[in-house]
Amino acid sequence: MAPDYTPRGSRARCVFCAVVAGAAPAHEVLRTDRVVGFLDRNPLFHGHVLLVPVVHVQTHDEIPADLATDWLAASQALQRAVEQATGADGALLIVNNVVSQSVPHVHQHVIPRHRDDGLSRWLGPRRRYRDDAHAAATAAAVRAALTLR
Template sequence: MTGVPQDYSPRGSDRPCVFCAIVEGRSPAHEVHRSDRLVAFLDVHPLFPGHVLVVPTVHVQTYDELPRDLAQEWLDTSQALQRAVESAAGAEGALLLLNNVVSQSVPHVHLHVVPRSRGDGLRLFLGPRQRYAPGQAEEVAAGIRAALQLG
């Protein structure tokens, strides 16, 4: 693939994909893992040293577009990277994060593996939290069950 991918998701962006350029070797990156289907490399703007991104070699923009036949390798690789990042960074744990459309800075699905330690200063941005109104939780759960399509 060269240039702008032709198969952009209607929910995604039409900007050129810097991760495809890394996968294809047209852009430099500090790779920590490469297979035929996945590439992992250091984030160029890390939250902490050791912050790694995992991307599929095929261009897909959102998590729901990730090929199902890639699932096991994605899981195995991300678990191994989580352990490796923690070990190499001397971290107590890790934050695994995947943005989907909203806050997705690059239009190519990617998993962040970020080393974490207590007192590291990172303030989670997952807020503000909201409470369900009486009866609202069951209504929301019913809506999700009705929309859920497995298999």
């Protein structure tokens, strides 16, 4: 059984690169020269689509800046299409980074959601900050680590 993550810098075989190259089967819903969208082989709900860049990058922070506009446009178009095609009330958009990333190629999940689909607690239990000082210290740590490129 495959782990539910691939470490940063993984050299694991990339099935998404094979999909992009046409060497692995996939039910494609979108293909441009920059991105490919296809149905997830193990969907949370029918209509669950994965969006991948054509270029191999493992994590979200490695997505080239010049791809951002195409990535966002494709993501928005897929979100609207998945909702319309499945009659969904909305969509859940997720990009896992290392943890829960079972394929070492950045990908966005576009998952149709219905108000009564049972996923209200799907992302697990929430963890409150101990107090306002704890929240302020956490915010300060994030600000200190933040670098805009």
